[in-house]
Amino acid sequence: MFKLFVTFLCTVALASAVFAQNIYIALPPANTDVTAGKEITVQLDRPLTLSGSEEVAVVIGTSTCPSPTTCRDVAEVLGDILYNGPFKPVLSDDSWSPYQNITITIPSWYRGPVQLGVAHFFLLGAGLNAQLQLTNTIVNVVAPR
Numbered sequence: 001m002f003k004l005f006v007t008f009l010c011t012v013a014l015a016s017a018v019f020a021q022n023i024y025i026a027l028p029p030a031n032t033d034v035t036a037g038k039e040i041t042v043q044l045d046r047p048l049t050l051s052g053s054e055e056v057a058v059v060i061g062t063s064t065c066p067s068p069t070t071c072r073d074v075a076e077v078l079g080d081i082l083y084n085g086p087f088k089p090v091l092s093d094d095s096w097s098p099y100q101n102i103t104i105t106i107p108s109w110y111r112g113p114v115q116l117g118v119a120h121f122f123l124l125g126a127g128l129n130a131q132l133q134l135t136n137t138i139v140n141v142v143a144p145r
């Protein structure tokens with residue numbers, strides 16, 4: 001019984017520590033119009049935490065969706081990989097959280113709802129175990145004028 005309780009506590013502690021390391025997509029805001037063939041800034045924020053972790057990398061992929069509510073799960077498809085590289089968030093004056101701006105170019109053939117999927121790879125805790133976080137947002141791609 002006690003052992004079970006300890007296991008439970010450890011699981012909860014680990015889960016909240018993992019959650020604390022999560023990044024989120026600050027830019028672009030969900031459902032923004034972006035222009036096909038144009039560059040956009042993807043701003044990935046990593047809120048400050050006390051628990052130890054080490055950043056490794058992120059991958060940003062995009063895939064078109066039949067509608068804004070029917071995008072495929074990021075765990076299944078990242079789509080066209082537009083960034084695959086290091087993640088080194090830094091603090092700057094205009095944000096509470098360290099962040100990194102990553103410039104991607106929206107494929108010119110995209111139109112309509114597009115899912116922007118982010119895979120975030122990091123190392124957690126004293127033992128530095130490997131963690132993968134997935135997050136996503138949806139933008140609306142419009143034709144260049």
Ligand SMILES: *[C@@H]1O[C@H](CO)[C@@H](O)[C@H](O)[C@H]1NC(C)=O
Pocket residue numbers: 027041043092094101
């Ligand atoms: C990141 O991009 C945003 C939006 O373009 C901009 O306001 C901000 O100054 C950029 N930050 C850095 C450090 O370049």
